[in-house]
Amino acid sequence: MIELQHLTKVYDQGGENLCVLEDVSLTLRRGKFTVLLGPSGSGKSTLLNLIALLDAPTAGKILVDGQEITALKTEAARSALRLAKMGFVFQFDGLLPEFSLLENVDMPALMRGNPDPKKARELLEKFGLGNMIHKLPADLSGGEKQRASIARALRNEPPILLADEPTGNLDAARKLQVFEDFARMSREKNLTVVMVTHDAHAADYADEVLTLENRKLVKTK
Template sequence: MSLSSHTPHPQTSPPQAQHPPTSLPALSTETAVRLVQVSKTYPDGPDVVTALRSVSLAIPRGSFTAIMGPSGSGKSTFLSCAAGLDSPTSGQVVVGDVDVTALSPDAVTRFRRDHVGFVFQAYNLVGHLTVVENIQLPMLLGGTRPDPVWQASLVEAVGLTGMEDRLPGELSGGQAQRVAIARALVTRPAVVFADEPTGALDTRTGQLVLALLRRMSDELDQTLVVVTHDPRVAATADQVLFLADGSVVGHLVSPTVAEISARLAETGR
């Protein structure tokens, strides 16, 4: 079956924060991720490096957003803070209706596992686990098992039917990345973050993986946030946010490769 013929299970809403901060505006159910005045600094000897500067933005539910900018612009820090992998120095990060910055470290870890998906350039598969075991990993770590119908639908959608018992070492790069995409989707997360998901792939395989991500967004109403340096990848997104010196300095909707390239030139790619 295709994903479009399979009725997706409604996304599980994260639990309500017990004490929502009064300074945060009421969130629309259509907002997947919101950053409110998020800053991140790092010590550098006697100095302080500012990686993010009071970033405020809202990413709509079901959208495909690309994050771009020159080296050192804050892209990786943005992803880490928005995904709950790192804590901002100040400000709030809200995923769904949960203020992630108000959670304890253990609670953040559980929240990420249950409500956030990740796709990385290096795949990050567990070598001794099979394809299907790698896909199930986030749920197994949480003490649950995936719906077998949903799992089979995902495996078929990413083109891995018949490969369920293979180990990562028996897969091509494109196949490994498709396992990583299925793993990111298995919990039906509020948002999937991807860091250069086609960076380790050849052009043709990268295009196939990119088309798969686009289809996941369209057919599952899945929120995707992709950090990339490639205008061709970004042109697949609904919108592109441009970072420079830790600040959002540009925004394009329904972007073209030419528009993206021109904006990157302006921001100092």
Template sequence: MISVSNLSKSIIDGAQTKSVLEDVSFVVEQGQSLSITGESGAGKSTLLHLIAALDKPDDGIISVNGLQLDKTLSDKQADSYRKTLLGMVFQQFNLIDCLSVWDNISFTARINGVYDQDYIQHLLEQLDITRHQAKLPVELSGGEQQRVSVARALAHRPKILLADEPTGNLDDKNSELVSELLFSLCASTSTSFIIVTHSQEIARKANKHLHLSNGKLHAID
């Protein structure tokens, strides 16, 4: 479960301090999905970075499965959290060019000591990329590369998946395919899923939809 309570974050913008998030609160239960929309620069990516423990809040508490992600969190604790509990998908595919599809997907799982050949094969089948497992990323289309990124993010069985504009570089057909796969895979594995998107159509697929504006979240029915 992800619980965000009274979260605030400011950044330095030139000579001024700019408030990006103000008193943000929400809960995502285990296996639930949440979409976050908002204008560019509204703080959506900042919010994901805080949940990923890539940055620390000025005020407020983020609790993930009982772990407090606040100012007291050590770098070692943050690293362990990202390796074991968290999966991330970005707009950029961030695949390792010299590794095959299989090795890209299994990379994080091997590092974490949770490599499961059968589970990775299952992900390949679910994402319809089995036939590409021996190929290098350069041999794949954009949609196929993003599906590899999704499999990589899920290969170590994270409890939480964060996705920052995962369909931003894809055409309409692949955007629909990748978003459907993200929601269905997270639902089938009881993975809590937070997706930042500009697409209202994708946002409506989530159990909850919040809109970020002027640093504050507003629920969308």
């Protein structure tokens, strides 16, 4: 579970203060797929970066399973938490071109010192990629690469999955497949899934829909 407590984010832009988020409080529960909508520049990605500890709030706290993660003082501690508790999916798949699909998906486990190609293969099979494990990313379609990136994000079995515009480069059919995957994985694996997107169709698959308006979160579903 993720708890946001009175988060505010202000950027210094040439001596001028730009407030992107103001006094945002929210609880994101396990087993739920939450979609965050809003126009470009509304602060959606900023909020996701704060949860991921890639940026620091100007004020407020973030707790994960009761632990105040915004109190972590070193990048090493923040990196360890991300590796253990968070999976990430972005607009660009980020697959390493010189490694096979199997090696790419197992990479997060390798970074933690417990690689297991069998588990990586099982994940790829769940996403319909079991017959492509030895292929390089260049040999895959855009939809296949994005499904592989979701499998990679789940490799360490994190309780949290964060996705920032993951369907931005996909056609309509493949977008819906990704939305279905997120909804299914949140239920099957009891994950907290948070996705930032411009695509209003995602709301049809979400348990909860939030919109950022005027620096505030508004619940629309």
